[in-house]
Amino acid sequence: MKNTEHTTLKQASQRFYAEQQLPDASLERFEHLLSMENSETSDSEGHPPKLKSSRSKRFKPDSLVASVAAIAVIGSIWLAPNLSFNPAEQPLSSSSTMANAPQHQQQMVAAIAFEVTKNHIKLKPLEVTSEDFNTVRDYFTQLDFSPQVSRYFPLLASTALTMTGGRYCSIQSETAAQLRYRSSPEPSATGPSAKEQAPTEKWSTLYQTQYNKNTFGQLPHIEQGQTPIETYSRGLKVSLWVERQLLMVSVEDVTSL
Amino acid sequence: MLDKTQLNGLYRYGLSLTNNNASAEDLLQSALERWLPRRQQSREPLPYIRRIMRNLHIDLCRRNAIIDFEPITDDTPVLLDTKSLEQLVIDQQRLQSVFNRLNSAEREVLYYWAVLEYTASEIAAELDEPRGTVLSRLYRLKEKSKSLAENQPLQSDLQGGAP
Numbered sequence: 001m002k003n004t005e006h007t008t009l010k011q012a013s014q015r016f017y018a019e020q021q022l023p024d025a026s027l028e029r030f031e032h033l034l035s036m037e038n039s040e041t042s043d044s045e046g047h048p049p050k051l052k053s054s055r056s057k058r059f060k061p062d063s064l065v066a067s068v069a070a071i072a073v074i075g076s077i078w079l080a081p082n083l084s085f086n087p088a089e090q091p092l093s094s095s096s097t098m099a100n101a102p103q104h105q106q107q108m109v110a111a112i113a114f115e116v117t118k119n120h121i122k123l124k125p126l127e128v129t130s131e132d133f134n135t136v137r138d139y140f141t142q143l144d145f146s147p148q149v150s151r152y153f154p155l156l157a158s159t160a161l162t163m164t165g166g167r168y169c170s171i172q173s174e175t176a177a178q179l180r181y182r183s184s185p186e187p188s189a190t191g192p193s194a195k196e197q198a199p200t201e202k203w204s205t206l207y208q209t210q211y212n213k214n215t216f217g218q219l220p221h222i223e224q225g226q227t228p229i230e231t232y233s234r235g236l237k238v239s240l241w242v243e244r245q246l247l248m249v250s251v252e253d254v255t256s257l
Numbered sequence: 258m259l260d261k262t263q264l265n266g267l268y269r270y271g272l273s274l275t276n277n278n279a280s281a282e283d284l285l286q287s288a289l290e291r292w293l294p295r296r297q298q299s300r301e302p303l304p305y306i307r308r309i310m311r312n313l314h315i316d317l318c319r320r321n322a323i324i325d326f327e328p329i330t331d332d333t334p335v336l337l338d339t340k341s342l343e344q345l346v347i348d349q350q351r352l353q354s355v356f357n358r359l360n361s362a363e364r365e366v367l368y369y370w371a372v373l374e375y376t377a378s379e380i381a382a383e384l385d386e387p388r389g390t391v392l393s394r395l396y397r398l399k400e401k402s403k404s405l406a407e408n409q410p411l412q413s414d415l416q417g418g419a420p
Contacts, residue, residue: 009345009402012352013371017269026282027261033289034258122290125282 026125105217109240112171112216112249113233119169119178120205120236120251126165126180136166140177143168145210147177148244152222153206156239156250159183161204169207171249172216176209204252211247219247258296263303270307273368274314274361284310304383311384314361335392339377342370342399347406355402363398366391 007015022030101109128139137147147166154161161181169178181204211219220226221242228241239250259267264285271281271288288309292302299305336342347355356364369375369383377395381388 005349006346007349008343009347009355009367009406010343010371012347012349013367015349016352017272017368017372020269020272020278021265022268022282022285027264030259030264030286030289031261033286034293122286124286125279127279 029123101218108172108217109219109229109231110233112240113231113238115171116205116207116249116251117233117236117238119207120203121234123180123203124167127167129165131163133163136163136179139166140168143175143177145208145246147179147208148246150206150208150243150248152228152241152243153248153250156252157181157183157204171207171209171247174209174212174215176207179206179208180204181206202253204250207249207251208246211242211245216247259302267303267306267310269372270365270368271310271314273364273372274310276356276361276364284313287313307383311365318361334396335389336377336396336399339370339395342395345399345402345406347402351405355398355405358401358405359398363394363401366394367398370395 128136130136133149140147161183164180164182166177166179169176183202183204219240219242220228222228223243226241228239230237230239232238237252241248267288268281268285271284272278275281275284288306291309291313292299292306296302359367365384366380369380370377375383377391378388381391384391
């Protein structure tokens, strides 16, 4: 026989909600978010920032940035037609196939990179948590495709990656799967010129969505021996490629490479 | 800016809307991200952030074609006397079943009424909705809770509604 504890609906609700707490890690994350924004957007007296104050770390499509971008576009067209223009923070790598790609294609890559790095930085709560790919894949029942194990993605990281879970997201309004991986860098495996790294966890995110040429443009197909596009946005390395007819976009903290 | 108690309070409000821990956390994060750039505009952050959370949740429901804020029609009964709701007794263990039975709008008014201890008029003012709408939701949640408290299936259950 079950133990029953009768109380009023009001008291039961109060008790229930009083027991609900944010997990410590989430609470810390929120506090960090708040303190970070506070220090970046307010002066010492808590006033809103003036125009000349330090810029927020987050890209904001305000008029100043738009003007700079417009000048850069015009400059690239009139002054150096053979140079690639990339609105992301750094030019595409020489190994990428984007150097001679049309302007709109480069802009699409930059837009994708910008979008996925924004999601990566947020580290939103996972909707499914598991180290087992099949478990995570089975969670995504609302997709028009089935997330796949990428053969190329593990090659990007210098250390082994462990799946932690996934969540729904979107890339350029197309529904996508966001798969999150954890890597723990080994101090001795960072290369001859690398500084000693603290053995902290790094995160990598792999986004997958159905590849549609009309939406995303012509992107390198890994199965055809083409080289993935590599670019940088918000200080993070972004790689894009098509594998098994899925657009795959990976984001990694550049220090983990 | 916001302390732990306030963050937990907002999280609980998110829980009342979503009835899911991860979704509540997610909702709170999205709301904070929207609130931060314009926080100087809001004198009282908590109602402002709750409003953002509510709007985000409604948008999500619309996008997912979930009818969680069903319209209240003129002939919907309203709660005439909150005393009957105050006196409603329930087994604590059945509370989650009650929450599962309620929609977002009903859980939300339950949260305001039970946890924040707002009156119907205060809830209406906070949500910017007619008082009658709030009373209708209170009536519905009372009926659903009462039905579960008495261990009776609801009419919607008999017709194949949500378990």
